[in-house]
Amino acid sequence: MVPRPSALFVSTAALLSTAAFAAPTRSGYQEPLEDGTLGEPPVAKYPFKNDPYDRKHDTYGEGVQPLPIRNGHGTSVLGPVNLDRDRQNPDLVRPPSTDHGILPNLRWSFSDSHIRIEEGGWTRQTTVRELSASKEIAGVNMRLDAGVIRELHWHKEAEWAYVLDGKVRVTAFDTDGGSFMDDLEKGDLWYFPSGHPHSLQGLGENGTEFLLIFDSGDFSEDSTFLLNEWIEHTPKAVVAENFRLPPEMFENIHEKDKYIFQGSIPDSIDKEKPRAFKRSKHQYTHHMLDTPAQKGSGGQAKIVDSRNFPISKTIAAGHLDIEPGALREMHWHPNADEWSFFIRGRARVTIFAAEGNARTFDYMAGDVGVVPRNMGHFIENLSDDEPLEVLEIFRADEFQDFSLFQWMGETPQRLVKDHLFQHDPKSGEKFSKMVESAEKDVIKSQYYDGKDDGLEKGEL
Numbered sequence: 031m032v033p034r035p036s037a038l039f040v041s042t043a044a045l046l047s048t049a050a051f052a053a054p055t056r057s058g059y060q061e062p063l064e065d066g067t068l069g070e071p072p073v074a075k076y077p078f079k080n081d082p083y084d085r086k087h088d089t090y091g092e093g094v095q096p097l098p099i100r101n102g103h104g105t106s107v108l109g110p111v112n113l114d115r116d117r118q119n120p121d122l123v124r125p126p127s128t129d130h131g132i133l134p135n136l137r138w139s140f141s142d143s144h145i146r147i148e149e150g151g152w153t154r155q156t157t158v159r160e161l162s163a164s165k166e167i168a169g170v171n172m173r174l175d176a177g178v179i180r181e182l183h184w185h186k187e188a189e190w191a192y193v194l195d196g197k198v199r200v201t202a203f204d205t206d207g208g209s210f211m212d213d214l215e216k217g218d219l220w221y222f223p224s225g226h227p228h229s230l231q232g233l234g235e236n237g238t239e240f241l242l243i244f245d246s247g248d249f250s251e252d253s254t255f256l257l258n259e260w261i262e263h264t265p266k267a268v269v270a271e272n273f274r275l276p277p278e279m280f281e282n283i284h285e286k287d288k289y290i291f292q293g294s295i296p297d298s299i300d301k302e303k304p305r306a307f308k309r310s311k312h313q314y315t316h317h318m319l320d321t322p323a324q325k326g327s328g329g330q331a332k333i334v335d336s337r338n339f340p341i342s343k344t345i346a347a348g349h350l351d352i353e354p355g356a357l358r359e360m361h362w363h364p365n366a367d368e369w370s371f372f373i374r375g376r377a378r379v380t381i382f383a384a385e386g387n388a389r390t391f392d393y394m395a396g397d398v399g400v401v402p403r404n405m406g407h408f409i410e411n412l413s414d415d416e417p418l419e420v421l422e423i424f425r426a427d428e429f430q431d432f433s434l435f436q437w438m439g440e441t442p443q444r445l446v447k448d449h450l451f452q453h454d455p456k457s458g459e460k461f462s463k464m465v466e467s468a469e470k471d472v473i474k475s476q477y478y479d480g481k482d483d484g485l486e487k488g489e490l
Contacts, residue, residue, distance in 0.1 A: 084126035131387030148290035174232035196238035208310030217319035326473035328356025355476030375418030439468025
């Protein structure tokens with residue numbers, strides 16, 4: 031073993047850099063201790079070097095450092111390493127033995143996106159420019175403090191949004207001259223069709239933060255049609271004629287002053303309605319968390335699409351609550367790419383792309399994942415202690431998926447056994463018994479808890 035650097039050297043290095051350079055240890059991984067030196071925790075903390083079944087490993091939650099060692103292959107890392115990033119991505123450092131072939135990157139973190147800072151707020155985005163696989167959908171994460179306004183605007187793309195925290199007031203205007211106003215809070219949605227003008231304003235003590243979804247991966251938050259910008263770039267004589275006012279009234283309107291800016295604190299909706307207010311026939315908002323849930327043995331899913339939120343013609347979504355250790359069952363989506371946003375917890379997803387290609391990615395809160403349409407996958411909660419909360423979002427009018435379990439249960443069992451267990455009839459019978467109900471269990475508990483011959487927790 032290479033001698034450990036002196037404590038003085040390590041302390042000095044810790045002050046200069048967050049990166050750590052470590053020599054290999056007998057246990058096959060390194061972990062910084064509280065004093066900044068490199069310790070060697072018990073080997074039992076990292077039991078995945080020899081694991082033929084490729085079980086999940088929550089290295090970030092357990093503070094364990096993964097290394098590329100798997101079932102007698104691989105070895106330690108001698109060069110520089112970003113310890114935190116490796117702990118966040120254990121299935122890239124030590125991929126399951128079932129991973130194979132080449133897939134593009136299908137993960138992005140909003141923490142890696144540039145933040146545009148404005149007066150009382152900020153915005154950052156994940157588009158096809160940040161994540162090349164994000165062709166169908168672009169996402170924008172926006173924060174507005176109390177009273178802060180996202181300028182009156184519209185855009186070519188439709189806008190769907192999920193309130194992550196706080197309270198927000200939305201206004202919209204339809205093609206029949208109808209107006210809409212609503213106050214929303216955590217878990218609520220809005221949808222503005224292409225071209226419908228609208229505004230957003232933070233309410234309450236801390237304002238709001240939300241996720242905006244646009245039905246084109248090429249969208250840019252900088253390409254919206256802004257009220258002040260239009261007025262600024264129209265001859266003042268025309269503006270004056272349009273509003274029947276003197277042109278000098280519009281001399282001090284400047285586009286650079288707005289976009290996100292501090293406004294006055296709004297009154298109640300009833301008191302703010304203008305004299306000419308005519309309520310829109312459209313319902314632009316929806317309370318997603320009040321949606322009836324599809325219950326699973328390991329969590330629940332709430333689906334919102336054009337069937338229960340009629341105006342949302344181009345975006346469908348599912349809100350998943352996945353219990354500790356549970357699994358969003360193996361499935362695929364036939365009508366759109368899946369664009370997932372991870373709100374809470376840690377997960378791993380293996381994506382099967384046909385032709386023997388498969389790749390596993392790990393996700394944390396604030397991450398975005400893309401699964402191209404028809405590619406088989408699952409979402410597994412890496413933690414045995416913490417819940418996982420995920421939004422599955424699609425550029426589609428309806429949420430559609432195929433369950434592998436359900437398919438196997440509703441296919442003639444002779445055919446299934448000929449495919450999977452032709453040379454193992456005993457296992458074939460056990461498999462048939464397990465899927466005979468053909469009931470779709472959208473989120474499966476961590477282990478089978480029935481009295482039949484399913485796997486018990488200790489066998490996983």
